[in-house]
Amino acid sequence: MSAHCAKYKSSIIKTRKLVIACATVIEEMLPLMPSDVEHRILDFGLHTNPSKLRQALQDAIDASCSQFETIILGYGLCSQGVIGLHATGCTLVVPRVDDCIAIFLGSSSAHRHQSRFEPGTYYLTKGWIEVGDSPFSEYERMVASRGQKHADRITRLMLNNYRRLALINTGQYALEYYRDYAQRTAKQFGLKYEEIEGSTTLVKKMLNGPWDDGFIVVKPGYSIRFEDFYPNS
């Protein structure tokens, strides 16, 4: 009886989806997450070290792929952190985008449009502000540890050629606190503040499909390749 139950249970679980996402991206996914989709969150700090990010993602995939039919990655190319990822027992789905900015803006083309319009843009979202890993949060740490003069000097170098600070409004949360933070920050560092309308289009497609040309769908046993992100090149 118990063996039969276990077998029945596992066949039910196998049809389900799992999201593995960065701490910043999950903020935009959670309000839209269907109740039958599970999720795991990986540390935002991994984005600074693509090989560590790749290892953390592979470990998370390996730990879960026997229980799910599809694993959706809440990442983009992300400094190639997703290249080489594979799953033997399930399908991997990853949006065909450079990084999370395109996910917040709703498409790769929207990201490119913004990049062309003002390449020197520092983007913020609720998730980015809350994880506190930006030159602005680092400024506060530097002031505390080495004084304001040093912090000013290094932050000027870090933000060299940046002209705009853009808060992406995806409409998923009350914006007042984050708007206030972003406006104050822009003023403090001499950047032009802008609020950019985000979109939930890509997040909804990630969670519910269809996984069209904007996605890389990797069958069990195959790996995500760099060229998958540039199918027309």
Place this chain on the structure above:
Amino acid sequence: MADKRSRKALIAHLSDLDETYVLNAVRQLLDEGQDPLDIIEDCEHAMRLVGERYEKREYYLSALIMAGEIFREVMMISQPSMEQRLSGNASGKILLGTVQGDIHDIGKDIAQLALRCYGFAVEDLGIDVPPQKFLEHVQNNPPDIIGLSGLVTVAYESMQETTRLLRGHNKPGQAAIPIIIGGSTLSEEICRFVGADFWVTDAMEGVRICQHIVQNINRP
């Protein structure tokens, strides 16, 4: 050659981001007649240590920026001594720029200084440089090597577009000017995607490749 202990101390203090010590030590070593190339090699070693500490999350991004700034200052201080040693013709001509869509220039600026320290003449086109601008400069004043710099992912396609444009205007029968792409997130796969000849993730690696290329050009 500098005393082993003082060279070790220079490496340790740069990896600890002790700017005052490093700059004073470099001035003293140069005054004592030490080879500026040895000093730069030691700083390069220290920069690798800083990178390792960043990867271990012992350092934040600001430490990488600070280390880069100290390295830049060391090269500024060392440049006159380097020029004395390398008096005569330039080692080669390099056209350098951060590609369209990217505004990051810390790595490019360090590369530019390092190349000048090693006797190269560098024409730097700045940031967010359109492919057409690279082409115009190549046609007006052909360099020995073209360096395309970029940090963000959007730069990969710009590098590809620039490389294709430059290759498309190559004169028949004339050897193509070598293209090096540089940036901390680059890889062999990106180099293949771009169609460049070489890729580097740090400035000194770039200098060595440029030296190698120019030696081959000048070989009878």
